[in-house]
Amino acid sequence: MSNIYDYSVPQTDGTELSLSEFKGKVMIIVNTATGCGFTPQYKDLESMYEEFHEKGLEIIDVPCNQFAGQTPGSDDEIHEFCTLKYNTQFPQMKKSDVNGENELPLFAYLKSQKGFEGFGKGPKALAMGVMLKKIDKDYKNNPNIKWNFTKFLVDKEGNVTDRFEPTASMNEIYGRVVELLGK
Secondary structure (H helix, E strand, O other): OOOHHHOEEEEOOOOEEEHHHHOOOEEEEEEEOOOOOOOOHHHHHHHHHHHHHHHOEEEEEEEOOOOOOOOOOOHHHHHHHHHHHHOOOOOEEOOOEOOOOOEOHHHHHHHHHOOOOOOOOOHHHHHHHHHHHHHOOOHHHOOOOOOOOOEEEEOOOOOEEEEEOOOOOHHHHHHHHHHHHHO
């Protein structure tokens, strides 16, 4: 497969959502968790969705339980949590793997387009580095998703333009979304 529009994502009802439905739109594709220190990012994602959905922003939310078991619930429980606690309106996909032998092909593609470039600076970035070194000594040198709330930005032409680790500033992501929507 050669571009983002060749991929689909399993939805909670068992059907596949083809990303070709989003041609001409900006996408944020994010792996999420309900019991993570980064879970409050749902608030910022929902805020961006409310502000920019009508202007062409789509958010593809893929719950994942691969990181410290921080998404233990069923698809229905995850959806209920997100809508009640964060009033999320963007669609949630079926809980899926983003690394390893059962990873969604979409995430293999995303990682091939934008590898890991570090956690940035600051206390959270430092803490993530220390924790990951215990899990995967070579974490800096592989493109795997490192943790919940890793975000990929896709422009209107289907190019994967950015990868934001969970430690990235939501303001920085907001700025890139504005920039990509303006093109």
